[in-house]
Structure formats: C-alpha cells, structure tokens
Amino acid sequence: MPAPDYPAAGTVLVTGATGFVAGWLVKRLLEEGMNVHAAVRDPSNTSKTAHLTRLAGELPGTLELFEADLLKEGSYGDAMAGCTVVFHTASPFTSKFEDPQRDLVDPAVKGTRNVLTTANEILSVERVVVTSSVVAMYGDNVDIARASGAVLTEEDWNTTSSLDHQPYSYSKVEAERAAWQIARAQDRWKLVTVNPSLVMGPTLSGHSTSESHTLVRQMGDGTLKTGAPPLQIGMVDVRDVAEAHMRAGFVAGAEGRYITSAGSVSFLEMSRMLRAGFGDQWPFPTRELPKWLVWLVGPMLNGSLTRKMISRNMGYPWKADHSKSQRDLGMQYGPVSKAVTDMFAEMIENGTVKPPR
Ligand code: NAP
Numbered sequence: 024m025p026a027p028d029y030p031a032a033g034t035v036l037v038t039g040a041t042g043f044v045a046g047w048l049v050k051r052l053l054e055e056g057m058n059v060h061a062a063v064r065d066p067s068n069t070s071k072t073a074h075l076t077r078l079a080g081e082l083p084g085t086l087e088l089f090e091a092d093l094l095k096e097g098s099y100g101d102a103m104a105g106c107t108v109v110f111h112t113a114s115p116f117t118s119k120f121e122d123p124q125r126d127l128v129d130p131a132v133k134g135t136r137n138v139l140t141t142a143n144e145i146l147s148v149e150r151v152v153v154t155s156s157v158v159a160m161y162g163d164n165v166d167i168a169r170a171s172g173a174v175l176t177e178e179d180w181n182t183t184s185s186l187d188h189q190p191y192s193y194s195k196v197e198a199e200r201a202a203w204q205i206a207r208a209q210d211r212w213k214l215v216t217v218n219p220s221l222v223m224g225p226t227l228s229g230h231s232t233s234e235s236h237t238l239v240r241q242m243g244d245g246t247l248k249t250g251a252p253p254l255q256i257g258m259v260d261v262r263d264v265a266e267a268h269m270r271a272g273f274v275a276g277a278e279g280r281y282i283t284s285a286g287s288v289s290f291l292e293m294s295r296m297l298r299a300g301f302g303d304q305w306p307f308p309t310r311e312l313p314k315w316l317v318w319l320v321g322p323m324l325n326g327s328l329t330r331k332m333i334s335r336n337m338g339y340p341w342k343a344d345h346s347k348s349q350r351d352l353g354m355q356y357g358p359v360s361k362a363v364t365d366m367f368a369e370m371i372e373n374g375t376v377k378p379p380r
Contacts (some may be wrong), residue, residue, distance in 0.1 A: 024353025027273045029055040033274070034147075036060045036082035036106040038091065038099065038138055039113025041071040043235060044154060044219075047265035048110060048370060049075055049349035053084035055269075062091040062102040062113070074228045093134025103138075103145045108272045111138045112154040114198060116191065116234045120326055123190035130192035132201050139205040139214075148212045152271045155216040157257055157282060157343060158184070158192035164255065175281040175343035177218075188331055190233075199280075213278075215271040219258025219264045220284035220343065223362035225369040235261075236375070238290075239366050242297055242307055243376035250312035251290035252321070252333075255341040257283045258293075260362035263269040263354065270352035281348045285356035287341045293363055300364035301371075304379050314338045 040061035087101035162183035
C-alpha cells in the first residue's frame with residue numbers, strides 16, 4: 024500500500040514534541056510541508072527544542088512552539104486551535120520515579136483526558152492519534168503465553184499491571200482506556216492508537232530522553248557483562264514508529280489500535296547484533312543466564328527487578344501480530360539490528376558509552 028496523500032499545509036498538533044519518538048514524527052510532518060504546532064513544557068529551553076527549530080529551518084513545513092503541561096487543564100487549547108489532527112505522544116516513560124501514581128499514572132491518564140477533552144472543544148479536530156504501547160495490551164510475557172494462540176493482537180488488554188507491579192505499563196493501559204472512553208462519548212473526531220513495542224534507533228536531539236536508551240546503554244557499559252537475562256521483548260525502529268503515526272493520522276481507513284512492532288528479540292540476540300556491528304572488545308553479554316540465577320540474585324543487584332517480574336517474564340517467548348498495521352496502514356518494518364546499531368553508534372558519538380581501553 025503506498026503512503027497516503029498528505030494534506031498540503033495541514034495544521035497538526037504534536038504533544039510532547041521534545042521526546043524521542045515525537046522528534047522523528049515532527050520531522051516527517053515537516054517533510055510533508057505541514058504546519059506543526061509543537062506543545063512542550065518549556066519553549067524557552069532550547070537544549071530540548073533546538074533540533075526541532077533546526078529541522079523546521081531545513082524542511083518545507085513550519086513549526087510553532089506552544090507551552091503546555093499534561094497536568095494543567097486546558098493548557099493545550101492554544102496549541103490545538105486550527106489543527107485537524109492531534110498526535111498525543113506526551114507521557115512519562117522512565118524507570119526513575121518516586122511515586123508511581125504521581126509520577127507516571129497521573130500525567131499519563133489525567134494528561135490524556137486533558138488533551139482529548141480539549142479536542143472535544145476545538146471544532147477543527149478530525150482525528151486524534153494517541154501514542155499508546157504494546158504494554159497497554161499485556162502486562163507480563165506470561166500473559167501473552169496465555170493469550171489466544173500465544174500471540175498478542177489488538178484484541179488484548181493489559182489486566183495484570185498495577186501501581187505495585189509494572190506501573191509504567193499500568194499508566195499506559197489506564198491512559199488508553201481513558202482515551203477510548205472519551206472518544207466513544209462523541210462522534211466528531213476519530214481516535215486511532217499506535218501501540219509500539221520497545222522503540223530503538225538514534226535520536227534527533229543528540230541526547231537520550233527516553234527509557235528506550237537504558238537497555239542499549241547497559242549492553243555497552245558492562246552492566247550485563249556476566250550474562251543476559253533470559254528475556255524476549257518486541258522492538259521497532261523509531262523511524263517506523265514515526266511513519267506509523269503519519270499513516271494513523273492520515274490514512275482514511277485507519278481504525279482502532281495498531282501493534283507497531285518489527286519483531287521479537289532476546290537480550291542475547293541484541294547483544295549479538297551489537298557485537299556484529301562493534302566488535303568483541305565491548306562488554307556485551309556472551310551468554311544467557313539461567314532464570315533461577317536471575318531470580319535468586321537479580322533483585323539484590325537491581326532494586327527495580329522484582330521476583331514477580333522475573334517469574335512472569337523471563338523464559339517466556341514474546342510474540343505479537345503486526346499484520347493489521349501492514350494491511351490497513353501499509354507499514355513495512357525495517358530490521359531491528361539497524362535500529363539497535365544506529366542507536367549504539369550515536370551513544371558512542373555523544374559519549375553515553377565509552378569504548379573499552
Ligand atoms: P520521551 O523521550 O521521554 O518523551 C516523553 C515526552 O513526554 C517528552 O516530550 C516529555 O516532555 C513529555 N512529558 C512528560 N511529562 C509531561 C508533562 N507532565 N507535561 C507535558 N509533557 C510531558 O519518551 P518516548 O520514548 O519518546 O515516549 C513517547 C511516547 O511513546 C510515550 O507516550 C511513551 O509511553 C510511548 N512509547 C514509547 C516506547 C519506547 O520504547 N520509547 C514504546 C511504546 C510507547 P519533557 O521533554 O518536557 O520532559
């Protein structure tokens with residue numbers, strides 16, 4: 024399926040425009056000549072916005088920065104005025120939080136309600152694309168193993184995460200549920216969700232903002248040199264995630280939720296991709312640790328690694344069906360190995376990981 028015809032000089036909103044995923048989406052929108060309203064927490068913080076204004080200077084579209092905060096009701100109104108499509112990407116994706124309700128769930132859920140109730144008031148809005156996640160569809164790998172055919176589909180919902188167990192996943196499922204509830208209560212604009220697996224690839228800002236980078240950094244800084252945990256996850260290239268947003272926003276027949284994932288990769292396979300690209304001198308793990316060992320010592324080495332998390336995730340295959348995104352949106356997924364090696368190359372370049380001496 025070819026890419027859709029994008030509206031010439033359409034005006035769109037991107038929330039959380041400073042983010043890793045949003046940067047590539049803003050770039051695609053600017054390439055298509057659109058007027059991008061970029062909502063950010065602090066427009067005067069040029070360390071977070073310089074790459075966006077630079078892109079706008081180089082590409083056909085235009086960019087305007089607006090100040091907005093997920094937790095300030097009504098703060099997206101000015102940014103949304105005149106927009107036909109709203110891309111709601113803003114949501115905290117971090118493992119560094121003190122209070123999961125305050126730091127993850129409130130911004131995700133109240134923020135989604137804030138943005139979507141504003142869409143109810145702004146009559147130009149025809150479509151809202153929410154960046155959800157595959158973790159809104161499952162909580163732990165064991166849930167997928169128990170799903171129909173042991174393959175995750177758009178029919179699945181995460182019913183096992185909570186404030187105490189996988190709180191980020193809980194924030195995403197609660198936010199997506201809130202989005203569908205608001206969307207179904209009206210009939211002027213359509214909701215489409217993009218549900219990516221772990222997003223890999225280089226940044227446009229030159230520095231990491233997202234939790235996506237933690238795993239790749241740990242592969243290179245020696246954290247995992249004694250061995251990789253026996254864990255499989257879905258991964259996808261950030262450039263494909265941006266493309267999926269474009270198509271979710273503009274393909275006429277886009278409907279519902281879209282698993283956006285290139286495939287399943289184990290930590291050991293990821294290490295092999297990095298070794299093939301960067302050589303043996305790096306401390307990439309060379310073997311997979313047995314689950315019982317990770318269960319025994321993991322929680323002592325890493326406070327966020329609980330025995331429940333290990334029991335319910337490690338040793339289970341991760342499988343998801345991305346065919347709906349191929350069929351409806353014409354998505355084609357690039358290789359995860361390129362996304363991972365491009366990401367690591369940037370980390371070497373910007374000093375996030377130091378080559379071993
Ligand atoms: P990111 O780089 O950390 O981007 C998150 C964005 O949310 C930033 O622009 C951040 O703004 C904004 N934000 C956070 N709290 C906010 C608040 N209170 N008010 C306004 N803006 C706020 O992470 P990302 O990886 O690009 O994630 C983008 C979206 O993709 C999120 O919805 C995430 O859940 C989803 N997702 C990511 C992945 C992945 O692997 N990366 C996978 C699936 C889904 P500041 O710059 O001001 O902090």
